[in-house]
Amino acid sequence: MLLKIRRKLTKLAAVVSIAALMTTWLSQDGQVKAEAISAQGKFNMSYMYFGSPSTYVSQVNKSGQTLDVVSPSYFHLDSVGSLQLDDSLQASFITEMHAQGKKVVPFLSNDFDAAVGAAAITNRDTLVDQLVQAIQSNNLDGINMDIENVDAAYRDQYTDFVKMLRDKLSSSKEVSVAVAANPTGTTKSWIGLYDYKALSAVSDYLMLMAYDESYPGDPTPGPVASMPFVEKSIQYALTQMPSEKLVLGVPFYGRYWNQDASFNGSGVSLQTLNKLMQTYQGTTRYDSASQSPVATFVIQPNDQETTISGKTLPAGTYTVWYENEQSLKAKLQLVNKYKLKGTGSWSLNQELASTWDYYSLWVDGFYFADMQKHWAQADVLAAANRGWMVGTSSSAFSPDTALTRAQAAAIMVRVLGLSGESVSASAAGFKDVPASHWAQQDILIAKQHGLIQGISDDRFAPDQSITREQMSVLLSRVLKLQPKSGTAAKFSDVPADSWSAEAIAAMSSNGLVDGYAGGTFRPGASLTRAEMATLLSRVAPLLAK
Incomplete structure (x- = not known):
């Protein structure tokens, strides 16, 4: 005792x-x-494009505490480049996100229409005022510029467009720019629209769309975002700008092809692909060169029909290049390797629920299985x-x-x-x-x-x-x-x-x-x-x- x-x-x-x-x-x-x-890890944002606005809160909640910014599809352009507000804009969603400590930064899209994008850039004086008014009146936290498929001839004008936004919005409001991946450093075609160096100087960060290596209409099946493509895109970007201003975009989708070429590179969410693989008992292999998974499934004439984006898939053999846990983890590790600001993703509600089990850990460089x-x-x-x-x-x-x-x-x-x-x-x-x-x-x-x-x-x-x-x-x-x-x-x-x-x-x-x-x-x-x-x-x- x-x-x-x-x-x-x-x-x-x-x-x-x-x-x-x-x-x-x-x-x-x-x-x-x-x-x-500070417990703050790397920055993470995600675009919101799919699903009803009534599901937006639940879409975000599935990601837990991972996301700092959500970027919904609120801003569009008409044929003369004037702002059109989408019906999906709801004050209740913005209020709820703010209550959760998340920012709501809608993206401005020209929906890949070259003429509309060019009109918006030309009409930038008026459009900037419209955007500033919309951001302020709706208690939004800034804007993500997502103008695509506009020729490189508009390169300097586009940079000026972004600069005008930065000058007219308060410093507390985000101005970010989605830029095409450019693994070869080209200054031609629409990929050359983006002057990485100049844009990074007048924005909070550039969101590198390091995907669509294979694209809609591509006749040759291939990866959405192979590791060589992604890594070379990062390496070129870092010759033009500081790493702390670069956000790596990762895909939550795949692309599929069928044997009669009626579908060439059509997009499919990881959620839908998972159902397809179960329904048609597909098989998967992992391509080591691209570090991408490849799925194959066969729809027989008498099998259950599947419709994607309003189109019914005919009988035949399908090849799908996509992302899974292994390939996404490999990409997320690049954030730590190159000391990037963080990640963006296209798009929320396309990922598997299990994605959020590891996402923050891998982005922040802690690979704790x-x-x-x-x-x-x-x-x-x-x-x-x-x-x-x-x-x-x-x-x-x-x-x-x-x-x-x-x-x-x-x-x-x-x-x-x-x-x-x-x-x-x-x-x-x-x-x-x-x-x-x-x-x-x-x-x-x-x-x-x-x-x-x-x-x-x-x-x-x-x-x-x-x-x-x-x-x-x-x-x-x-x-x-x-x-x-x-x-x-x-x-x-x-x-x-x-x-x-x-x-x-x-x-x-x-x-x-x-x-x-x-x-x-x-x-x-x-x-x-x-x-x-x-x-x-x-x-x-x-x-x-």
């Missing part, structure tokens, strides 16, 4: 010591000396983006394993911005933390600053787990929290005279920790890595004060 009491007192003293010293450090200048308080459907994905992503937590390997986060003392030390060092500090030559190490240990430097830095001590003079126990009550005591003291009267949860397994009761009450009443079904807290249970990420998300606003 005496040994148990000594152990408890030692544990309590260690936690108190850690918390007290952290409180002193955190109180300097009234701010946290943190490496990165075990986080794709995990309840704490958003918190883990936030902690990773802040630089506070890292994976246990390049492909795993291990969310449900216990947080170790070594990991806790490393996290606290990162949160306090101490990473990379030199360790005194006279600093005594620990016998169980050799120089080869992954966290040796962080443990020594934490010890040097008095943030965490060993379990004895020469032992640290780096692989020993930290409990829920220990972390509650530590964080409550760091944040100088007091229990809020009448709001603290009562946990049946946390007696009022427990050494951690007040801290758990403080954390609970401030909404930072939860209990389990049945009214328990499980104070002695190990804190998991996912739970630590969630705690960090909850305390981050308090740390920033």
